[in-house]
Amino acid sequence: MASPRFTLLYALLLCLPSRAECQETSRWLIQQQRGSLTVYSEFPVDLDHIEAQLQSVSDQLQNQLGIEGSDQAIELVLFRSQSNYHKYLAEKLPEALERRAVFFRNDDVSQIYVWNSRWLMVDLRHEITHVRLHQHLPFLPLWIDEGLAEYFETNADEHGASSRREAVLWKSRLGFPPRLEHLEQLNAATVMQGDDYRNSWAWISFLLHHNTATRDLLRSYLEEIHSGGVPGPFSSYAAEQITGFSGLANSYFRKMHFRLIFD
Ligand SMILES: [Zn+2]
Incomplete structure (x- = not known):
């Protein structure tokens, strides 16, 4: 049985932006796939650095707790400002607006939405932890x-x-x-x-x-x-x-x- 939080997130997915919307090429300065990770960004980012940070978290979860990595798809959606993040998610997901980042899981696809701030890497590391945990476990406290x-x-x-x-x-x-x-x-x-x-x-x-x-x-x-x-x-x-x-x-x-x- 899914945890209450997991159930809540899953229900909210019904009104999330579809993958096709994510793939509107005109919106994104960067749209790049690297293995199971696809990045959509409104602003320039160092993809090598982001990838290394995400991998570092995955490696630590594996080494310390046996949380295995997965090749299930992850979509990373990066907004250049809080207002763009709000505009994108406001109607579909008002609950997300009080946060700097959110994570959703839609069947086998995990999505991370985050806006650019000085905590960008902290937020990405936080959300990728949720992604790896929920890919590996049917529920958790x-x-x-x-x-x-x-x-x-x-x-x-x-x-x-x-x-x-x-x-x-x-x-x-x-x-x-x-x-x-x-x-x-x-x-x-x-x-x-x-x-x-x-x-x-x-x-x-x-x-x-x-x-x-x-x-x-x-x-x-x-x-x-x-x-x-x-x-x-x-x-x-x-x-x-x-x-x-x-x-x-x-x-x-x-x-x-x-x-x-x-x-
Ligand atoms: Zn969290």
């Missing part, structure tokens, strides 16, 4: 979906300097660590607040950086979903497999280190 997208939107060496880290540190030291049970109750992107994105990022950081056991816990949870299983809430799944799991997490949130872990 929203907090894992957004937590991984937030985590992989920046390069690994930037996590330590993130403003999110400071916020998690001081809140945790005051006795208010990110609560997994709260995140697990969120079932639609529209109800997620800024704190929820940050706390999802913090939980993913804990799982990927505490030790190999926590990383493998997330990896096996996703593998079970990929294999057709329904492993239930992650908090219960984790508590069954790692003694003192929530205590380990709370301890991590008071340090928020990003050391590399090795098998």
